[in-house]
Amino acid sequence: MTDLQTDLSAVGARAARVLPELLERHDVPAAALGILLGDEVFTTSAGVLNLGTGVEATDDSVFQIGSITKVWTATLVLQLVDEGLVDLDAPVRTYLPGLRLADDEAAAAMTVRQLLSHTAGFEGDIFTDTGRGDDAIEKLVATFDDVPQLFEPGALFSYNNAGYCVLGRLVEVLREKPYDEVLAERLFTPLGLTHAAAGPYEAIRFRVAMGHVDKEGGGQEPAPFWALAHSNGPAGAHLAMSAADLLAFARMHLDDGQAPDGTQVLSPASVTAMQEAQVSLPDLRVMGTSWGLGWELFENAAEPMVGHDGNTVGQASFLRVVPGRRLAVTLLTNGGQPYDVFHDLVGDVLRELAGVELTPLPTPPESPEPVGDASPYVxxxxxxxxxxxxxxxxxxxxxxxxxxxxxxxxxxxxxxxxxxxxxxxxxxxxxxxxxxxxxxxxxxxxxxxxxxxxxxxxxxxxxxxx
Structure with missing residues (x-):
């Protein structure tokens, strides 16, 4: 472990030196970087959390993690599987008999596994604001009766926020508690998280990042609001935390589902199942090559790697986990051009500590060929x-x-x-x-x-x- 500690120290020190420069170059107000290697954790931060107030970022600052939340929701569902309360291949209506979609036959056939792997097939970007009460998710799912089916369940991958809201509702029904309470009880507490918030009312206790958007004339300004609709919580509307707390979650998945105090948060079998490919993706190059149960899979990497990214209004988050190296890296940002910072900074960390190269961001050819007959696409x-x-x-x-x-x-x-x-x-x-x-x-x-x-x-x- 001594060599790993030395490597982490050197790589972390270099990252801390270059982070402020990268933020300035790519117009990102602030960022937090976290690296877990073995049992050692390194964190660093730079920049300003809110350009309206001038509050500076610190290592315990809280950023929204956006759709990385989906891996947390998937973990809550797999806990129910561990307890024998959910069968992944059972129809969702086994647990939510009132679920209605525009295509009733598809709604009756789709399974929990298909929701987890984004293959359920119904339109997935439903962001209706149903209020801030504990019944927000229930109310949202009740509006899905006119949501159209894009394809037969299981036929194709299509990223589906609404599907994860259905999963959040499943968690609420079987736990008989609001989603946010289950999240805190089943994950925050056993993992010993100290800087995690299920929403803005909890986040205000911490040094919290504000998202930023482009302003007229150039530069960044604070976003007009902090969080997306409460009803989309299970999909990633407002879960926020420090880089260290996000790494604590990743560590549990690296440690066969075990918390630092020995609590078995998730079974080893479920940890493995979440990282197994369920569906391949088209040649998109901005996402993984396939999807598991919650996790995005990068099967073209030199080492097996899983992860997830997240975006809310003005905030972007990134998490990569290399199980074979017991390595996890996260970057949390609040505006500007975060993908460039991610590729420069996290790409260097993964290369140095795991020999893993990130897939280059897609760019157009320098001298593109003509399309020719585009009628199949028009x-x-x-x-x-x-x-x-x-x-x-x-x-x-x-x-x-x-x-x-x-x-x-x-x-x-x-x-x-x-x-x-x-x-x-x-x-x-x-x-x-x-x-x-x-x-x-x-x-x-x-x-x-x-x-x-x-x-x-x-x-x-x-x-x-x-």
Whole structure:
């Protein structure tokens, strides 16, 4: 263990030196970095938590972890599996008999496993605000009766926030307590967390990060609100914590489900099951290669690696876990261009301590080839949050027009038109980044030379028009 401690000390010291420079270069107000290697933990932080108040970041500062929350929700569900209260392959209606979707046959067939692996198939971005009471999740799930089915359960991966809200409701029903209480009782307490908050009312006790958004004329300003709707808590609306507390959660998954005091939080079998691939992903390059039960899997890494990322309004979080090296790395940020900081900083840590290279962020070719016949791709794709209109002009150039819809959780979203160029078979990529990323557009579900049935950008967006 001595060599590991020496490596961590050197890598951590270098990270602490470069972090302020990276934040300035990429216009990120503040960040916290945490590294767990073996039994040793290193944390560092830099920047300003809130540009409106000038409060500086410290190592115990609390940031939102966004959709990393989904791994916590999955852990709560697998605890129920350990106790024999849930069967992963049982229909969800076994536990939530009142669950209604627009496609009743699909609602009756979908399983807990499919919800956990984002393969349940119904539209997943439902951010309805149902209030701040303990019944917010129950009220939200009750509104799903008109939510359309995108594909048959189990047929495809499509990232699904609403599915995790259903899982949160399942946890509430079987535990007979609100989700936030179960989260604290079943995870915060046994893991000994000291700087974790299920929502803003708890977060205010700590030195808490505010998200930031672009302001007119350049730079960053505090976001207009701190948290997303309480109803989306199980999907990642407002869980916040320090880097050290997030690493404590990762350590439990590295230690066969055991807490530092010996408490068995999760069975070794469930820890393993969560990290086993359930479904492969299209060639997106901004996500993993497959998905497990909660965890995102990166099967193209030199060492098996799992993780998850998260985004709320103005905050972005990253977690990578390399079980074979007993290594976990997290970066928590509050604005700017965090993906560049993540790749520069976390990429260096993973390379030095595990020999793992992060997949490079996708970028358009320097000299892109012409698309040619784009007719299989042309059309309108969409859901309640976003419509994407793909067109080809008289010069043969292909365009993607992003049209935010009324259900978007971000009121600052605006329509954008970007040019697409080839990246791979049936995959196009924007010439210009959107929110700092060139998100590949994968066109899937084609038969022979026919049109694509879905545009996949992490979500499978069904074709709405030819």
């Amino acid at each position: 059309g309108t794709y969409g859901n309640r949050v976003l419509h994407v209109v793909v067109s080809q002009d008289d010069d043969g150039r292909v365009w993607s027009e992003l049209q935010p819809q009324g259900a978007t959780p971000d009121p600052s979203s605006e329509a954008q038109r970007i040019e697409l160029v080839p990246l791979g078979p049936d995959v196009l990529v924007p010439l210009e980044p959107v929110q700092g990323l060139h998100i590949p557009h994968a066109f899937v579900g084609r038969e022979a030379d026919g049109p694509a049935r879905w545009l996949h950008i992490g979500r499978a967006m069904p074709r709405l028009t030819e």
